[in-house]
Amino acid sequence: MAGNTFHKLRDEIENGIVTGEFEPGERLDEVQLATRYGVSRTPIREALMQLGAIGLVEIRPRRGAVVVDPAPDRVFEMFEVMAEMEGMAGALAARRHTEDDHVALVQAHAQCEEAATSEDTDRYYYENETFHRAIYAASHSGFLEEQCVALHRRLRPYRRLQLRVRNRMKMSLKEHGEIVAAILAGDAEAARALLRGHVAVQGDRFSDLVASLGKREGKRLSLG
Amino acid sequence: MAGNTFHKLRDEIENGIVTGEFEPGERLDEVQLATRYGVSRTPIREALMQLGAIGLVEIRPRRGAVVVDPAPDRVFEMFEVMAEMEGMAGALAARRHTEDDHVALVQAHAQCEEAATSEDTDRYYYENETFHRAIYAASHSGFLEEQCVALHRRLRPYRRLQLRVRNRMKMSLKEHGEIVAAILAGDAEAARALLRGHVAVQGDRFSDLVASLGKREGKRLSLG
DNA sequence: GTCAATATTTTTGTATACAAGATAGGCGAG
C-alpha cells in the first residue's frame, strides 16, 4: 500500500466533513470508517488525530471523535477573523503584487463575471475561491496564504449557504471589481477595507447565517 | 494507562520543540521517542501527526518527521500575521472588555512592571505572556483567542531571543502601558495600532531577528 | 582508487491482538 494512505484518508474525511457528508455533531466510528475505506483502524486514527489538531473534529478521550458543531456565535467569530485576514492579504497584495499577480487577479475576476452573467451559482462558488486565492498569492506571504486557505476551507459550508441568498452573487461580483481596482491601484487601506466588508457577516447576511444555522440545529435536534 | 497518553505526549514533544530541546531541522525518531517516554510507537505517531497538522513538524512520507526549520522570511511573515491578529484582539478588547477584563489587564500589567523593575527577564517573559492572554480574553472572541494563543506559542523561541536585546524590556513595558490605556479608554483603533507596532518586527528588531536566525542557521550548517 | 550495483540494515507504514474504560441493558429492591 502507498506510503501516504493516511494522508489521503485525512483529505477524504476532511472533504466529507466540509461537504456535509459527515454532519456536524456526527460520531465518527473508527471501525466503520476503517471498513468503509478498506483499511485498518491505525491510519484512520492518525487521520482523525490530524483533523482533531486543526479543529475539524473533536476527540474526546475514550469516547471517540465527533465532527465539531460550532455554536452560531463561534461561526460568527470565525468569519470575523477571516475578514481581518483577508483584509490583511488585500493590503499586502496592493503593495506587493507583481505583473503575474495582476494577470491572475484580472483573469480570476473575469471568470467570476462569466459565472455570474450565466447565473451559474456552483461555478461562481468555484471561481470565487480561485479569486480569493489569487489575492492570497499576491500578498506574497506564504504563511498568511496558508492560514487564509485553511480558514477559507473551514468556512466553506457556511459560505455556500450564503451564496443562495438573493442577489448575493451580483453584489459579490461588484465588490470583487472594487477590490481588484484598489489592489491594482496600490491602495492598501482601501483594499483592506473593501475585503473586510466583503467577507464580514453583517446586516442581512448575519441574520441569514443565524437562520441557516438555526435550521440545521433544529434538524439535528429533531433527529436526536 | 490513562486514556489520554497521546495527548500528554503531544504536549511533551511540542514543549520540547518550543523550548528548543529538539532543535529545528532535527529528525524525530519514533523508536527513540518511544523508548524515551516508555511507550510504544503508536501513541508517538499519533502525537507527531497532530504536531504535523499544526505545522510544528514536517512529516515526509516514508522518511520520518523533522522539526520544522522555517526560513527567516517565513518567521518574519509569522510575526507579521501575529501583529495583525494582536491588533484585532486589542481593537475588540477596547470595544468589548468587561469589569473583570479591566481588572485582569491592569493586574497583568502590574506584574510585568514588577518583573521589569527587578530586571528579571525570565519573569518578565512569563508575565508578558499572561498580559497578552488577558488581551485575547478581553476580545471575547473564543476563536480569535485560540488562534492567537497558538501562534503566540509557536513564536515563543524567537520572542525569547528578542527580549535579551538591550532595553527591550523597558520599551516593551512602556508600550504595554499605552496599550492598556487605549483599551480601557475604549479606543479600538489606537489599541490596534499600538499592538501592531508592539508585536511587529521592525527596524532594529528586524536585524536582531535575522541575526539570531542567521546564527542558528550557521550553526546548523556547520554541523551538517 | 573510484564508481556502481547489490545486499543488508534500519525505519516507516499498516494490520492485528489485547487490555481497559465507557455504554447499555437487564435485574432486583423499594
Place this chain on the structure above:
DNA sequence: CTCGCCTATCTTGTATACAAAAATATTGAC
C-alpha cells in the same frame, strides 16, 4: 412502576508483529 446497581458488550487506546521502502554498507568491476 421506577430507580439504581451490576453485568455484558462495545469501543477506544496501546502494544506488538509484519511488510515495504529508504538508507547504508559491501563487494566487485573498471
